[in-house]
Amino acid sequence: MADTTTSGVAAADTRAVRRPSPRFLGSELRLIFRRRRNQIGLLALAAVPVFIAVTVRTTASNPGADAPDFFRSITDNGLFVALSALTIELGLFLPLAVSVIAGDSVAGEANVGTLRYLLTVPVARLRLLVVKYVAVVVFAFAATLTVTVTGMVVGLALFGGGTLTTLSGTQISFADGFARVLLASAYIALCLASLGAVGLFVSTLTEQPIAATIATLFVSATSLILDAIPQVAWLHPYLLTHHWTAFGGLLRDPVTWTDVAPGLYVAAAYAVVFFLAAWARFAGKDVTS
Amino acid sequence: MTALAAPPAVRTVGLEKRFGSHPAVAGIDLEVPAGSVYGFLGPNGSGKTTTIRMLLGLVQPTSGSIELLGSRVPERVVDALPRVGALVEGPAFHPYLSGRDNLFRLDVVDRTADPATARRRVDAALDRVGLGPAAGKRFRAYSLGMRQRLAIAGALLTPKDLMVLDEPTNGLDPQGTREVRSLIGSLADEGATVLVSSHLLSEVEQVCTHIGIMHAGRLVTQGTAADVRGVRETQARIETDQPREAARIMRELGLTEVRASPRGASGRLGSVAPEKVVTACVHAGLSVTRYVVDAPLLEDIFVSLTGEGFDVSG
Numbered sequence: 001m002a003d004t005t006t007s008g009v010a011a012a013d014t015r016a017v018r019r020p021s022p023r024f025l026g027s028e029l030r031l032i033f034r035r036r037r038n039q040i041g042l043l044a045l046a047a048v049p050v051f052i053a054v055t056v057r058t059t060a061s062n063p064g065a066d067a068p069d070f071f072r073s074i075t076d077n078g079l080f081v082a083l084s085a086l087t088i089e090l091g092l093f094l095p096l097a098v099s100v101i102a103g104d105s106v107a108g109e110a111n112v113g114t115l116r117y118l119l120t121v122p123v124a125r126l127r128l129l130v131v132k133y134v135a136v137v138v139f140a141f142a143a144t145l146t147v148t149v150t151g152m153v154v155g156l157a158l159f160g161g162g163t164l165t166t167l168s169g170t171q172i173s174f175a176d177g178f179a180r181v182l183l184a185s186a187y188i189a190l191c192l193a194s195l196g197a198v199g200l201f202v203s204t205l206t207e208q209p210i211a212a213t214i215a216t217l218f219v220s221a222t223s224l225i226l227d228a229i230p231q232v233a234w235l236h237p238y239l240l241t242h243h244w245t246a247f248g249g250l251l252r253d254p255v256t257w258t259d260v261a262p263g264l265y266v267a268a269a270y271a272v273v274f275f276l277a278a279w280a281r282f283a284g285k286d287v288t289s
Numbered sequence: 290m291t292a293l294a295a296p297p298a299v300r301t302v303g304l305e306k307r308f309g310s311h312p313a314v315a316g317i318d319l320e321v322p323a324g325s326v327y328g329f330l331g332p333n334g335s336g337k338t339t340t341i342r343m344l345l346g347l348v349q350p351t352s353g354s355i356e357l358l359g360s361r362v363p364e365r366v367v368d369a370l371p372r373v374g375a376l377v378e379g380p381a382f383h384p385y386l387s388g389r390d391n392l393f394r395l396d397v398v399d400r401t402a403d404p405a406t407a408r409r410r411v412d413a414a415l416d417r418v419g420l421g422p423a424a425g426k427r428f429r430a431y432s433l434g435m436r437q438r439l440a441i442a443g444a445l446l447t448p449k450d451l452m453v454l455d456e457p458t459n460g461l462d463p464q465g466t467r468e469v470r471s472l473i474g475s476l477a478d479e480g481a482t483v484l485v486s487s488h489l490l491s492e493v494e495q496v497c498t499h500i501g502i503m504h505a506g507r508l509v510t511q512g513t514a515a516d517v518r519g520v521r522e523t524q525a526r527i528e529t530d531q532p533r534e535a536a537r538i539m540r541e542l543g544l545t546e547v548r549a550s551p552r553g554a555s556g557r558l559g560s561v562a563p564e565k566v567v568t569a570c571v572h573a574g575l576s577v578t579r580y581v582v583d584a585p586l587l588e589d590i591f592v593s594l595t596g597e598g599f600d601v602s603g
Contacts, residue, residue: 023397023398026397027393027394027397027398031394035385036385112383113380113381114381114382116342116345116377116381117381117382117395118395119345119347120345120346120370120373120375120377121395121398122346122366122367122371123398124367286347286348287342287347287348288347288348
């Protein structure tokens with residue numbers, strides 16, 4: 001078969017060599033962040049720290065005896081607005097946001113039928129999963145940082161900055177405190193990324209993105225419930241969500257890794273296991289959507 | 290039809306796909322010669338789309354083997370697909386992106402496509418299907434015909450050796466159908482092999498050099514268009530003022546089953562070139578008012594092969 005290229009475009013337009021390209025990831029991120037629904041979701045995430053800061057500010061003299069640890073510190077340093085918001089949103093909003101994106105990753109393409117066209121371009125199936133998962137991880141960081149940055153900005157505006165009192169009671173500089181809060185956010189983002197791997201796997205099982213999202217959220221909620229039942233305490237260290245709130249260790253002086261490190265191991269284990277499950281499921285799957 | 294020396298663009302051996310106990314495709318030996326326009330015909334539900342999905346590596350065969358442009362499928366399908374343009378079971382795009390952005394999305398994920406020429410290639414593909422003016426509209430605002438055109442444009446972003454078009458005329462008006470036919474013709478002229486499936490026989494039978502007919506998961510016939518139609522079956526009918534004279538000339542030329550009627554004569558052409566009949570009649574001084582060559586419709590052939598109407602396979 002000699003030169004049988006067609007379609008009126010010069011053959012020079014095709015490259016003989018395939019090289020790794022970040023363009024697919026870029027396209028994926030544009031799809032996620034330009035979608036109106038996701039932009040509104042990020043705004044909703046950003047509203048929580050604003051709400052916290054404003055309500056605390058207007059009732060500053062009386063944060064309430066039952067208020068979480070960070071709440072009582074908010075008036076001392078605006079950075080705690082970010083930590084309070086993260087703590088609250090870790091219960092539902094952040095897992096929900098990651099579940100939506102991860103559940104949509106493969107099932108969303110299958111649902112509108114674009115999956116068959118991606119695969120026939122072609123996109124190798126492993127490459128598709130890798131790019132989809134990296135996009136979910138990027139989104140987990142973006143969602144977490146949305147809360148953190150909004151919280152910091154609003155907090156510093158309403159309560160000011162200055163030195164920060166650690167959970168150990170000592171004082172650290174503002175710059176150090178700022179770095180600690182960012183570190184805690186990164187830890188939370190990595191935890192959410194492990195939930196994202198669960199979502200990616202579920203997303204390969206169905207053509208209904210909403211079903212995948214609900215199933216993923218169900219996994220996270222079940223983990224939270226089991227974590228609250230003392231009778232299954234033996235199970236707690238292995239639960240997906242058990243270590244999520246361990247970022248407090250990053251705000252001690254000196255930083256204690258005893259709770260954070262197992263959290264990272266568990267997150268990594270979930271991410272690897274569920275990514276491999278997704279690959280095992282998707283590699284030979286019949287795409288009939 | 291001259292024999293083509295090149296290896297076939299598509300070859301399957303004993304290709305089978307079962308969904309549960311239901312055999313969607315029941316062991317077919319498909320052969321699409323390089324450079325052909327292969328009409329892959331059959332009623333809805335006869336296994337055409339499942340076969341096409343297997344050729345493209347979307348669905349795993351239960352048994353049998355596939356070679357696509359010389360690469361084994363599904364193992365090496367990624368090697369062949371950059372040279373294959375595909376339209377599978379209707380258009381599918383992101384509804385909230387514009388037509389142009391949807392094409393960019395497809396181009397971006399293609400590692401063999403050169404980013405530097407993406408804009409030019411996307412615009413060229415849009416122009417080729419006549420979507421240029423609507424390129425900036427969101428896909429969700431497109432009519433079915435525009436969606437179908439966009440899907441064809443998506444298959445034309447880079448040069449292709451093989452075009453697999455599954456029901457390309459679905460949702461198109463008669464004008465659009467004609468345009469798709471002429472597009473198939475121009476792709477073939479440029480040297481591409483075209484595999485086009487349809488459940489509407491009349492829409493594609495004019496452009497096909499080869500034909501395969503599916504029925505209930507089986508390939509009931511396959512070959513050149515002339516073979517499948519059976520040249521011998523072709524009828525010639527002439528209308529003239531001297532029917533008996535016309536019938537005599539037809540018999541002399543070698544037509545069989547010649548019959549004279551009050552207004553003319555008819556007979557089976559066999560291997561006689563159709564134009565010879567008119568020439569001979571005119572030379573003999575007959576005034577010919579009408580001359581018709583009736584190739585048997587594929588639909589009739591289908592009915593004769595399966596004993597069933599060309600409707601839906603159960």
